[in-house]
Amino acid sequence: METKVTIIIQEMLPLLNNAQLLALRESLERHLVSSVNQQKYTNNSLLALFITAKQVEGCSAKTIRYYQRTIENLFTSIKQSVTQLTTDDLRSYLAQYQSEKDCSKANLDNIRRILSSFFAWLEQEEYIIKNPIRRIKKIKTEQTVKETYTDEHLEIMRDNCENLRDLAMIDLLASTGMRVGELVQLNRSDIDFENRECVVFGKGKKERPVYFDARTKIHLKNYINSREDNHPALFVTLLGKAQRLGIAGVEIRLRKLGQKLGIQKVHPHKFRRTLATKAIDKGMPIEQVQKLLGHSKIDTTLAYAMVNQSNVKHSHQKFIS
Known part of the structure; x- marks a missing residue:
């Protein structure tokens, strides 16, 4: 039965967003597998788990602070659960951030890269079924010649x-x-x-x-x-x-x-x-x-x-x- 649920979810991946896929899975498991209710996680608790994973990977304290600050900015702007965010939500967030902060394309791509790492981890750890930022491509930046000492x-x-x-x-x-x-x-x-x-x-x-x-x-x-x-x-x-x-x-x-x-x-x-x-x-x-x-x-x-x-x-x- 578990295999059938997985097959159904995979077939619906192109058609449903994360929130819908999660609801579908919960319904299928509730009625077909009789699984126990899944534990609910807040945005902050998921971030804490992600940060712990990055610390275990050996990221520096400076990198950890940058990751945490960037993801917390997302939480402040978007009030809903990260497990329910869609690709359009994240595209709108990046566009709004660039407009309000007037940041460079390089800085914006750094934000995209950090969010991509976070959502990829959520997907890998099965807190979400489909990574919503995967379809947001790398932001093209101008290649400038960096100066060196003569x-x-x-x-x-x-x-x-x-x-x-x-x-x-x-x-x-x-x-x-x-x-x-x-x-x-x-x-x-x-x-x-x-x-x-x-x-x-x-x-x-x-x-x-x-x-x-x-x-x-x-x-x-x-x-x-x-x-x-x-x-x-x-x-x-x-x-x-x-x-x-x-x-x-x-x-x-x-x-x-x-x-x-x-x-x-x-x-x-x-x-x-x-x-x-x-x-x-x-x-x-x-x-x-x-x-x-x-x-x-x-x-x-x-x-x-x-x-x-x-x-x-x-x-x-x-x-x-």
Whole structure:
């Protein structure tokens, strides 16, 4: 009998929305299977279960907060149960959100992607029968060329660092391409000077080795040897009692340096993009760049890098012409 109910539900998938399918299933089970009444879940209880699932998957606290805030915004706008929402409901919500917030297409697609993850989980866990957002396609965004640092920019920043810490920090970001969140988590004991490498913990607590050059090794050693504190952190604050330098501290320091030198948009992530672009530009296989940066998807790596057009022309002449 259970199999017959499933067959009937599958046949009705193209014709009914979630609320109707749930009602049909409950009716069939009540009259044909004599099942017990299903437990009812509120929007907030379903969100709590979803967030727990994401935490188990290893998502960072920042990602978890973004997921929760995005889905709570949906709850605030749409008062009914998420188990009853249709594709049209969600399309209307996204259109209204873009109109009211005047957000970019990229931001709107991020919201669509998060909602898609939530409803896919609801479907997988059988809280809903049909995912209503599956038919809402990826929102096309304009592809902009991301800026990178030139070799001159990097040398100017190195020459104008006011202390050994900032010099070592810039060199480490430039030579490894690590995320700023990975940088501030490093301890002195994590640095393997002999092999010029260290292990960082990326998104989802995944560890990976990163590598630095001889110049970075020298500047890191000079910085560490100059310190008089016993704090285990690799990078610490300069004023008052030594404390681990945070992400905001790194961003503020680099922004001020950029403003002083007249270099636009100086921030930690730009070092990462610069390394990716330089590596691909010099012929490093994209799969190795992906490993170096710790990307789970190669498309992310491709989106980071800006390939030099002159090298595209050279490759065309070499491989095609």
